[in-house]
Amino acid sequence: MTQEEITQSVLQALTDVAPEADLATFRTDLNLRDQLDIDSMDSLNFLIAVHELLHVDIPEADWARLFTIDELVEYLGGRIAA
Amino acid sequence: MADFVMPSLGADMSAGTLAAWLKQPGETVKRGEIIAVVHTDKADVEVEVFTSGIVERMLVEPGTEVPVGTPLAVIREEDAAPAPAAPAPAPAPAPAPPAPAAAPAPSAPAAPVVPVEHHLLISPSARQLAHELGIEAEGVQGTGPGGRIQRRDVEAAAAAREAPPQAAPPAPPAVVTPPAAAAPPAAAPPAAPLSPAAAPPAAPLSPAAERNAAMRRAIAASMSRSKREIPHFYLGQTIDMSRSLAWLGQENLRRPVTERVLHGVLMVKAVALALREVPELNAVWAGDELVRRDDINVGVAISLRGGGLVAPAIHHTDELTLEELMHAFRDLVSRARAGSLRSSEMSEPTITVTSIGERGVESIFGVIFPPQVAIVGFGTLVERPWISEGQILPCPVVNASLSADHRVTDGHRASQFLAAVDRLLQEPEEL
Amino acid sequence: MSTVKLTYREAVRAALRHALATDERVFLMGEDVGGYGGAFAVSLGLLDEFGPDRVRNAPLSESGFVGAGIGAALGGMRPIVEVMTINFSLLALDQVVNNAATLRYMSGGQLSVPLVVRMATGGGRQMAAQHEHSLEAWYAHIPGIKALAPATVGDARGMLLAALQEPDPVFIFEHALLYPLEDEIDEEPCAVDIAHAAVRREGSDVTLVTYGGSLGKCLAAAATLAEEHGLAAEVVDLRTLRPLDTETILASLAKTHRMVIVDEGWKTGGLAGEISAQMMEQGFDLLDWPVQRVCGVEVPMPYAKHLEEAALPSAERVVAAVTEMAF
Numbered sequence: 001m002t003q004e005e006i007t008q009s010v011l012q013a014l015t016d017v018a019p020e021a022d023l024a025t026f027r028t029d030l031n032l033r034d035q036l037d038i039d040s041m042d043s044l045n046f047l048i049a050v051h052e053l054l055h056v057d058i059p060e061a062d063w064a065r066l067f068t069i070d071e072l073v074e075y076l077g078g079r080i081a082a
Numbered sequence: 083m084a085d086f087v088m089p090s091l092g093a094d095m096s097a098g099t100l101a102a103w104l105k106q107p108g109e110t111v112k113r114g115e116i117i118a119v120v121h122t123d124k125a126d127v128e129v130e131v132f133t134s135g136i137v138e139r140m141l142v143e144p145g146t147e148v149p150v151g152t153p154l155a156v157i158r159e160e161d162a163a164p165a166p167a168a169p170a171p172a173p174a175p176a177p178a179p180p181a182p183a184a185a186p187a188p189s190a191p192a193a194p195v196v197p198v199e200h201h202l203l204i205s206p207s208a209r210q211l212a213h214e215l216g217i218e219a220e221g222v223q224g225t226g227p228g229g230r231i232q233r234r235d236v237e238a239a240a241a242a243r244e245a246p247p248q249a250a251p252p253a254p255p256a257v258v259t260p261p262a263a264a265a266p267p268a269a270a271p272p273a274a275p276l277s278p279a280a281a282p283p284a285a286p287l288s289p290a291a292e293r294n295a296a297m298r299r300a301i302a303a304s305m306s307r308s309k310r311e312i313p314h315f316y317l318g319q320t321i322d323m324s325r326s327l328a329w330l331g332q333e334n335l336r337r338p339v340t341e342r343v344l345h346g347v348l349m350v351k352a353v354a355l356a357l358r359e360v361p362e363l364n365a366v367w368a369g370d371e372l373v374r375r376d377d378i379n380v381g382v383a384i385s386l387r388g389g390g391l392v393a394p395a396i397h398h399t400d401e402l403t404l405e406e407l408m409h410a411f412r413d414l415v416s417r418a419r420a421g422s423l424r425s426s427e428m429s430e431p432t433i434t435v436t437s438i439g440e441r442g443v444e445s446i447f448g449v450i451f452p453p454q455v456a457i458v459g460f461g462t463l464v465e466r467p468w469i470s471e472g473q474i475l476p477c478p479v480v481n482a483s484l485s486a487d488h489r490v491t492d493g494h495r496a497s498q499f500l501a502a503v504d505r506l507l508q509e510p511e512e513l
Numbered sequence: 514m515s516t517v518k519l520t521y522r523e524a525v526r527a528a529l530r531h532a533l534a535t536d537e538r539v540f541l542m543g544e545d546v547g548g549y550g551g552a553f554a555v556s557l558g559l560l561d562e563f564g565p566d567r568v569r570n571a572p573l574s575e576s577g578f579v580g581a582g583i584g585a586a587l588g589g590m591r592p593i594v595e596v597m598t599i600n601f602s603l604l605a606l607d608q609v610v611n612n613a614a615t616l617r618y619m620s621g622g623q624l625s626v627p628l629v630v631r632m633a634t635g636g637g638r639q640m641a642a643q644h645e646h647s648l649e650a651w652y653a654h655i656p657g658i659k660a661l662a663p664a665t666v667g668d669a670r671g672m673l674l675a676a677l678q679e680p681d682p683v684f685i686f687e688h689a690l691l692y693p694l695e696d697e698i699d700e701e702p703c704a705v706d707i708a709h710a711a712v713r714r715e716g717s718d719v720t721l722v723t724y725g726g727s728l729g730k731c732l733a734a735a736a737t738l739a740e741e742h743g744l745a746a747e748v749v750d751l752r753t754l755r756p757l758d759t760e761t762i763l764a765s766l767a768k769t770h771r772m773v774i775v776d777e778g779w780k781t782g783g784l785a786g787e788i789s790a791q792m793m794e795q796g797f798d799l800l801d802w803p804v805q806r807v808c809g810v811e812v813p814m815p816y817a818k819h820l821e822e823a824a825l826p827s828a829e830r831v832v833a834a835v836t837e838m839a840f
Contacts, residue, residue, distance in 0.1 A: 019216030051339045207801040
């Protein structure tokens with residue numbers, strides 16, 4: 001998958017969890033939780049949605065260190081076969 | 083014969099609007115089955131019937147607001163004889179003359195708007211638009227025939243959502259600045275005011291904003307009553323979460339991502355088990371006496387996207403496994419946010435747990451939801467220096483608080499409760 | 514290109530003349546088309562110009578002369594059969610359905626019937642119950658043929674020329690009240706596209722779908738809706754009734770999300786019902802309101818003028834149907 005495709009999937013998962021997210025103003029390089037009202041349940045649902053869309057199992061330890069969409073996409077890029 | 087009456091779905095609910103019947107006269111109902119949807123200020127709630135039998139007749143039309151306790155339908159219980167037919171339309175003695183074979187009159191059959199049971203009345207295009215815009219269709223006020231939601235109603239809801247939010251932020255129960263460690267509860271610090279009451283908006287509100295405003299009013303009434311009537315006192319405990327989190331980390335590694343358990347679930351379970359040791363906190367204050375409850379139904383405070391708060395109950399919290407609890411919690415959150423909670427969930431929590439979440443502050447001292455007698459608050463999980471065997475080490479801790487009703491309990495029993503919660507969280511594998 | 518002002522009647526005549534002049538296989542056959550010039554004066558002067566072999570009077574037997582037309586087409590001619598009105602065409606339905614429409618299929622492709630049949634249709638002339646039918650829906654129901662409904666002067670001329678190029682039977686329905694309609698069109702006759710509907714007026718609040726004699730009523734209704742109700746109606750002229758240009762209709766529904774179909778035929782089992790079903794099947798998520806139909810009232814056409822008016826679609830009924838949709 002290309003980086004754009006991964007980004008699209010990730011953003012799709014994000015809007016499933018936080019439907020009010022305005023993708024026009026949302027910054028993929030800034031902290032996700034700073035921009036959206038996401039609690040621990042939403043965070044887990046987001047992780048599950050990413051897992052379902054991209055079939056990558058992200059361990060909790062790694063997930064806790066990913067703060068922006070860009071970081072997440074880069075991490076996923078390394079885990080998904082091209 | 084039994085009456086199905088307008089239930090009380092909250093301590094300060096005085097009236098409700100019957101939104102829809104989900105059973106029809108002649109249908110059999112079993113105790114516990116959902117029979118109707120009732121619209122309150124806070125939510126649209128599915129209501130169960132508490133009698134088994136056959137629905138005899140409806141007494142109230144959908145759309146009517148009636149006081150709590152008003153009979154809404156008559157249920158004929160299983161072994162009862164059928165009601166004598168009310169003035170039955172007996173065939174008139176004089177036979178009506180047969181209609182002459184009239185020339186077929188051009189008749190345009192009236193287009194009936196039939197709200198099929200439990201289906202939201204919404205045009206396909208509006209449903210599609212709601213999905214595209216991320217609007218919850220159930221919350222939109224419909225202006226079409228029979229209240230059907232049209233595109234323009236969804237557009238209006240979207241516009242209202244974009245409008246600057248009404249004054250109050252989605253605050254959980256008022257946060258009181260924590261007393262300095264070991265300060266006696268008597269020196270209750272002045273309660274921080276809830277967000278200041280908004281000046282009544284000048285422009286007419288959209289349907290979505292109306293609902294929000296109504297919910298805020300309901301919460302305001304409830305919280306004010308709580309503070310007026312309940313002598314709150316507060317206890318706090320900082321709990322070492324290192325064992326819980328380590329155990330949970332290991333557990334979650336073993337589980338598929340869809341089965342992972344949140345640490346909040348551990349805390350709710352600990353609260354439920356601690357209540358077995360201090361059962362007078364699992365009770366309700368009914369006017370002038372404490373009524374203990376056998377079941378431990380922990381209410382969890384859930385903030386709604388876009389504002390508002392509900393605190394529905396997880397039934398038999400102490401008997402559920404962590405998986406079951408996580409599942410129930412997830413189900414409640416999604417249904418709360420979709421506006422489809424059941425009445426028993428709304429009216430039966432025996433204690434509430436509120437958590438400030440991941441990005442909040444260290445402690446929260448909640449306001450008790452009447453008629454409950456206590457509320458447990460958990461602050462954000464933080465890393466703090468901790469003394470362990472003479473050494474200062476970083477440690478994940480959470481600040482747990484108990485706000486309790488001084489009419490029913492005292493500092494001694496309350497502190498036993500919090501101590502039990504702490505102790506239980508040190509042995510997560512037993513939860 | 515230079516233009517010419519023609520009535521609908523003259524436009525059909527111009528197409529006939531052009532076809533007779535340019536293709537020797539073409540001939541016109543029908544009741545009173547010769548010396549009389551046609552029941553609606555469409556073929557006036559053509560007998561003089563082209564002679565009795567090319568402009569042939571037919572006996573009072575629709576089944577007979579439609580059958581003869583089928584035979585001529587089978588034999589390599591390009592007949593244009595004029596059935597005086599759709600009312601009389603009922604007598605030829607067996608020829609239409611069981612021969613014209615099916616010979617290609619029954620012969621495994623060996624036979625083709627390049628027959629064009631023109632007929633006047635519709636009501637509003639106080640010709641009463643037996644002479645004012647709008648049964649286009651029955652033709653649109655038949656696989657194996659095409660059904661056209663020219664509603665403009667340009668289509669009246671161009672569709673006939675296009676029909677003559679089709680290898681299979683084409684039925685053209687000319688609403689009798691349109692014959693005196695006047696318009697300015699290109700001088701040069703040529704065939705027009707018969708595969709697509711046309712948006713005659715653009716709008717965004719509601720789509721009015723119609724054909725033939727009801728087009729004018731829809732355009733009038735659209736004007737009223739704009740002036741008095743602030744609603745912008747889009748008017749779609751079907752032009753071809755079989756095969757339907759569902760794509761154009763759907764594209765309009767996608768814009769407006771609301772639709773009224775105006776069809777002079779009776780509502781039950783009519784063309785409006787077919788279009789409505791297709792909109793539900795293919796445009797379900799586009800619909801903000803159930804598709805509405807304004808059709809001929811379900812009675813045999815009355816003779817009395819005021820009753821006849823009440824039985825037909827009108828601009829007023831269309832406006833009412835739109836405004837009832839609670840905008």
